[in-house]
Amino acid sequence: MTLEALTWSCAVCSKPVSDGAGFLTVDMPSVQEVDRAWDDFKRSHPRGYEVAELADMPEPVPWRAIHEACEVEGSTYSIEIAKVRTHAGLLKWTAHLMGKRWLSSTNWADVIDHQARGQHL
Numbered sequence: 001m002t003l004e005a006l007t008w009s010c011a012v013c014s015k016p017v018s019d020g021a022g023f024l025t026v027d028m029p030s031v032q033e034v035d036r037a038w039d040d041f042k043r044s045h046p047r048g049y050e051v052a053e054l055a056d057m058p059e060p061v062p063w064r065a066i067h068e069a070c071e072v073e074g075s076t077y078s079i080e081i082a083k084v085r086t087h088a089g090l091l092k093w094t095a096h097l098m099g100k101r102w103l104s105s106t107n108w109a110d111v112i113d114h115q116a117r118g119q120h121l
């Protein structure tokens with residue numbers, strides 16, 4: 001693993017997001033929807049389930065890097081891009097987010113997996 005600065009590309013314009021110019025963000029209304037779907041699913045399957053039954057479950061909500069100037073919607077959970085510029089920063093935020101019950105309704109695992117492989121979002 002290298003200790004180079006992590007690159008984040010804007011989900012809207014595809015250009016890199018520099019420190020102070022944007023956020024890593026996830027849409028909270030969508031996260032709450034996925035969260036509710038899982039709560040309902042678990043409640044209706046108290047004794048477990050077949051893998052095939054998961055086919056209709058919603059996909060995790062994607063985190064997106066985005067420029068402040070490109071953002072069009074509100075109601076999002078945002079992390080300043082400067083705070084996730086390094087692997088250590090990303091690890092620190094991962095620890096923080098693991099305290100949120102809704103984290104598993106997002107694709108955070110993909111985000112850190114991509115950055116660990118040196119690919120960017």
Ligand SMILES: [Zn+2]
Pocket residue numbers: 010011012013014015066067070
């Ligand atoms: Zn942009």
